[in-house]
Amino acid sequence: MDSFIVRYCFAASIALAISAVPASAVEQNCRFIPAKPDREACYKRQEEDLAAKRKPAAAAAESTTLETLRQLRQDDDAVYRSINNICRGC
Numbered sequence: 001m002d003s004f005i006v007r008y009c010f011a012a013s014i015a016l017a018i019s020a021v022p023a024s025a026v027e028q029n030c031r032f033i034p035a036k037p038d039r040e041a042c043y044k045r046q047e048e049d050l051a052a053k054r055k056p057a058a059a060a061a062e063s064t065t066l067e068t069l070r071q072l073r074q075d076d077d078a079v080y081r082s083i084n085n086i087c088r089g090c
Helices: 002-020 024-031 036-084
Strands: none
Touching: 024 036
């Protein structure tokens, strides 16, 4: 029982440590670069990285939305087919 609690606490602390690092921490590193061209290059790299991360997420969200709509349509068709087989005037 105690080893389970220790493992659970360890896993929870690791998860907390990973999620506690804010995304803005990476952005603040550029702010402290004294040379303006280097600082601007750093900001540009960050923008490119951020844009690259957002593109696949948007495409994946769109495909999952289409798949969800397609699945809902198939479910609706199955329900309509089953309703048509019910005798209403018997």
